[in-house]
Amino acid sequence: MKHLLLTLLFFSAFAVKAQTFKNPASLFDPTPYGFSHASSVSTPGELVYISGQSGGSGKEHILSNSFREQTQTALQNIVTVLDSYNLKPENVIKITILIVDHSSEKLKIWNEEINKVWKNKPFPASTLIPVSKLAIDGMLIEVDATAFKTTK
Numbered sequence: 001m002k003h004l005l006l007t008l009l010f011f012s013a014f015a016v017k018a019q020t021f022k023n024p025a026s027l028f029d030p031t032p033y034g035f036s037h038a039s040s041v042s043t044p045g046e047l048v049y050i051s052g053q054s055g056g057s058g059k060e061h062i063l064s065n066s067f068r069e070q071t072q073t074a075l076q077n078i079v080t081v082l083d084s085y086n087l088k089p090e091n092v093i094k095i096t097i098l099i100v101d102h103s104s105e106k107l108k109i110w111n112e113e114i115n116k117v118w119k120n121k122p123f124p125a126s127t128l129i130p131v132s133k134l135a136i137d138g139m140l141i142e143v144d145a146t147a148f149k150t151t152k
Contacts, residue, residue, distance in 0.1 A: 035126030
């Protein structure tokens with residue numbers, strides 16, 4: 001009986017939400033910019049590392065000349081990989097965004113598009129890195145992600 005009670009206590013301790021997102025009050029509010037300052041995972045599960053997804057569409061990896069279209073496609077590619085694990089954007093705990101020739105206009109577009117995907121917020125922890133070039137000519141953005149899937 002003691003073993004059963006300890007087992008139940010152990011599992012109930014991990015029944016709480018697996019992910020925590022924090023934006024300390026003493027730091028600026030990052031939510032208008034589409035990210036949280038930090039995220040953590042405190043329960044057993046599986047980390048899913050998603051390689052950098054470009055704005056290339058389909059198996060042919062067709063690249064639009066539009067930064068907005070590439071951003072939409074890169075985010076959709078992230079969602080496609082998440083779907084393959086039965087996960088949603090809310091399961092992403094960290095993203096890194098690489099933007100070619102970063103500008104305030106491109107940041108505005110990024111913020112608009114990430115808000116369309118992360119409808120239920122909170123946003124993941126995030127790092128945006130301006131770059132001069134990416135792996136393939138014509139790539140304007142690349143986004144990688146780390147997601148967390150609880151195992152019960």
